[in-house]
Amino acid sequence: MKQLFDVSGKTILITGASRGIGKSLALGFRDAGAKVFGTGTSESSISWMESESIHGRVGDFTKDDVSRDLIGSIKKEHGKLDVLINNAGISSHTPISMMKDDEMNRIIDINFKGVFRMCQAYYKTHKHEGGTIINISSVLGLTGFTLASVYSGTKGAVIQMSKAMVAEWGSKFRINVICPGFIETEMTENMQGKGNLMEEFNSRIPMRRMGKPEELLGAAIFLASDASSYMTASTLVIDGGMTGTV
Template structure:
């Protein structure tokens, strides 16, 4: 019987793969037999990839000219890209009243415009074959996120991009879905939880009473990249320990 959950042999391109959620997903896909290309923003951030069997790539998703060439480079190396995972993202733990315009613009450039350009470039390269896009969003895209208003706004945009692209490109055999993590134990969330006291408050707020691990996003990503989700598009998979159910 065919294993509909397999990603073996698939070519997968993951942005923001140097650490945290992106690194966990990249390692899991490589272990599952996929041919993985991981994008990091600095050469030193991807040094670990070669020893893990992952093809490293360095670049800035906020650069308007970067992504078309990156997509072309991955296709040249691996022959194709079966799945694009947009995980690159930045945060700014700043009160709305003191958020500077340049801070908001940087969040938009990476979290929204960078992601959209990646989707565009992938679509144009795979227009004849179709493909799979997984956007890593956040529960901050649909619940209030005090002190993270600008970040929350960008993640709300990612959710709407996911839904709209899913419908617009469904006829071209593209599936576009999103994963919405809650509080996950990464460098980015550490800036928000901060002190031990804030971490304890966060854990108390989560119904499962603990902060999630990056590896706990892997299952959703593998599922969405595989044939097991072949009739799913425009959907948001929430992985948040029950926070959004409250």
């Protein structure tokens, strides 16, 4: 009998796999037997991938044509892309009153337009075969948080966009969203190690700690595999209980 959670032999593209959550997912899917492609913004940020049997690709989502090239070339050289994980993203801690257009546009370009264009390119190249998409949003796409106005807006938009895509493509594509809580990566480095700030954050999390990147892997494997075969347009929250409690 085929194992429910089996992802071995699947071809998977993970954006923003050079570090943090994406790197952890890339290594985890590789260990589970998948053929993994991972992106970073430069040759140097993906240079570690080759020795770890991950196919590195450079992709900067501030540039329009990157999505079509990325997915088109993988399909041409390796056949069907089974799973697309849109993980690349940037954060911001700028107060609303100080936010300038340049910064706002950059966050929207990477966190929203980047995800939209990757999904669009995946659909256009795989509309006959179909596929599976996992979009990485955030708990800040579900709740308000100080100093995160544009970031939260893009992450909320990713959740709604994913549902709208299921409404259009649902017979061929499964699209689900993961909303991580606070995870120990470079993105949250400014919080880590600051005693009082960490205590304040941890006191809001029932599990009293931040998550580790590898604690998102189980959910990603579930959503990428046949174990979730009737699941689409759903959002999985992985946050130590933070958004489920007051």
